[in-house]
Amino acid sequence: SxxxxxxxxxxxxxHIDLSIRLHNAASIVLxxxxxxxxxxxxxxLRRALALARGSYGQRHIRGFWLYLxxxxxxxxx
Numbered sequence: 001s002x003x004x005x006x007x008x009x010x011x012x013x014x015h016i017d018l019s020i021r022l023h024n025a026a027s028i029v030l031x032x033x034x035x036x037x038x039x040x041x042x043x044x045l046r047r048a049l050a051l052a053r054g055s056y057g058q059r060h061i062r063g064f065w066l067y068l069x070x071x072x073x074x075x076x077x
Contacts, residue, residue: 006030006044006045006047006048007032007039007041007044009048009051012051013051016028016052016055016056020056025059027059027061028052028059028060028061028062029061029062029063029064030045030048030049030061030062030063030064031045031063031065032044032045032048032064033065033066033067033068034065034068035068042065045063045065045075046063046075049061049075062074062075
C-alpha cells in the first residue's frame, strides 16, 4: 500500500519495479479510493494505470476504484 500512490507516478513506478525485482510479480493491481486524504483522484488512477500498461504491458494489470461503503469499480483495460 502506498499512501496517495496513484497520484505519485514516480513512487508508483519504484514500488512496481521493486515488486517485480523481489517477487517476479506477474500481476500488478493498482487501487485508489474515494475521499483519499492524500488527494488521489480517479484521474490519478487512470494516469497510473496508463504508466503501468505502457511500462509493464507484458504483465497482467488491473485497476480498481474503491468506495467507502466497500464496493468497487474495476477500470477498463
